Amino acid sequence: MPRPICATINCAALSENLASVKQLLSRVQTEGQTPPKTWAVVKADAYGHTIEAAFVGFAAADGLALLDFEEAARARQLGWVKPILMLEGAFDRSDIPVAQAFGLTLVIHEARQLAWLAEVPLSEPLNVYLKMNTGMHRLGFEPGDYRDAFESLQGLARAGKVHEITHMTHFAYAERADGIEAPMARFVEAVEGLPGNWCVSNSAATLAHSAAFALRWAPAGITVWVRPGICLYGGSPLAKQNAADLGLRSAMTLRSELISIRQVRAGEGVGYGHTFVAPKDMRVGVVACGYADGYPRHAPTGTPVGIDGTHATLIGRVSMDMITVDLSDHPQAQVGDVVVLWGDGGPTADEVARCAGTISYELLTAVTPRVPRRFI
Numbered sequence: 001m002p003r004p005i006c007a008t009i010n011c012a013a014l015s016e017n018l019a020s021v022k023q024l025l026s027r028v029q030t031e032g033q034t035p036p037k038t039w040a041v042v043k044a045d046a047y048g049h050t051i052e053a054a055f056v057g058f059a060a061a062d063g064l065a066l067l068d069f070e071e072a073a074r075a076r077q078l079g080w081v082k083p084i085l086m087l088e089g090a091f092d093r094s095d096i097p098v099a100q101a102f103g104l105t106l107v108i109h110e111a112r113q114l115a116w117l118a119e120v121p122l123s124e125p126l127n128v129y130l131k132m133n134t135g136m137h138r139l140g141f142e143p144g145d146y147r148d149a150f151e152s153l154q155g156l157a158r159a160g161k162v163h164e165i166t167h168m169t170h171f172a173y174a175e176r177a178d179g180i181e182a183p184m185a186r187f188v189e190a191v192e193g194l195p196g197n198w199c200v201s202n203s204a205a206t207l208a209h210s211a212a213f214a215l216r217w218a219p220a221g222i223t224v225w226v227r228p229g230i231c232l233y234g235g236s237p238l239a240k241q242n243a244a245d246l247g248l249r250s251a252m253t254l255r256s257e258l259i260s261i262r263q264v265r266a267g268e269g270v271g272y273g274h275t276f277v278a279p280k281d282m283r284v285g286v287v288a289c290g291y292a293d294g295y296p297r298h299a300p301t302g303t304p305v306g307i308d309g310t311h312a313t314l315i316g317r318v319s320m321d322m323i324t325v326d327l328s329d330h331p332q333a334q335v336g337d338v339v340v341l342w343g344d345g346g347p348t349a350d351e352v353a354r355c356a357g358t359i360s361y362e363l364l365t366a367v368t369p370r371v372p373r374r375f376i
């Protein structure tokens with residue numbers, strides 16, 4: 001028998017979250033604006049949910065955005081015919097023919113990527129996203145260099161190598177109340193008068209700033225594309241609003257079972273290092289889930305888990321294959337009972353992440369290959 005741990009991926013929840021985002025976008029749209037289009041961000045194997053689940057759950061998205069050419073090929077092999085955006089573009093000259101073969105849209109964020117496009121022969125022009133650094137200081141052309149890069153791409157368009165050019169940036173702190181003001185001011189100044197659609201918003205910007213964006217920034221006559229990721233999986237990118245407040249549902253439920261229950265007397269330590277010492281006689285459950293499954297090793301005593309629809313708490317150190325939980329308030333719990341580490345019937349991945357000093361993005365993408373995925 002395999003270990004009882006399993007990550008259940010709910011494809012209907014993926015679809016519902018996408019529908020919620022689309023509904024929000026259509027609500028805030030102003031007179032005369034073209035309806036925004038949505039890239040579902042599915043990098044890192046769809047934030048740990050798998051490209052296969054994303055293919056089903058995000059069927060209504062206008063495109064998939066990712067960065068691994070192997071994942072793009074998988075999406076095409078599954079039958080994804082709509083656009084695929086490569087968020088970091090080509091990593092090497094040899095990626096250009098692959099982009100051509102799979103009909104991929106390439107982000108251009110570096111001068112060498114322009115050179116590769118110029119050098120590599122293409123039978124059909126590629127769509128490209130030109131990326132500007134508006135303050136993240138990670139990828140993208142500086143606003144002052146952006147027009148030159150755009151003109152190079154226009155030259156490549158005249159040479160039959162480039163079809164559509166879309167303007168793109170990525171926000172560093174869109175979760176803040178003033179999250180898009182300064183970067184959008186830089187972006188708008190740099191793209192003023194240049195033809196092309198725009199693509200700027202991640203989950204936080206989409207959820208927190210779409211109304212302001214539609215009113216203040218989006219010009220008429222262009223298509224605005226959004227790039228939500230975490231919210232489509234049911235995670236909240238906003239510190240003050242949880243996923244349920246935002247109308248989002250967890251798409252991944254990580255479940256396991258109690259594989260042992262023991263009585264621990266007051267004063268006895270539990271687990272490696274005895275970092276937890278029982279303050280009273282306690283009933284302690286052992287769950288088949290550890291850091292080798294992707295459960296965060298830094299989750300401290302007190303991190304919630306779900307047992308029988310209510311919360312119990314983790315105690316002591318997370319080990320490679322097991323955690324221990326306090327069953328004091330669960331006298332009915334038995335070996336074999338289901339334990340929800342996060343998702344339906346347990347805490348959200350956001351809650352567990354907060355306890356462990358990380359973000360749900362890390363938890364979802366860290367579930368290891370030894371954990372079987374089940375799709376519903």
Ligand SMILES: Cc1ncc(COP(=O)(O)O)c(C=O)c1O
Nearest residue numbers: 041087170202203227228229230
């Ligand atoms: C360029 C880009 N766009 C969009 C996203 C989606 O971000 P989020 O998951 O916060 O919505 C990411 C993810 O980090 C990204 O790197």
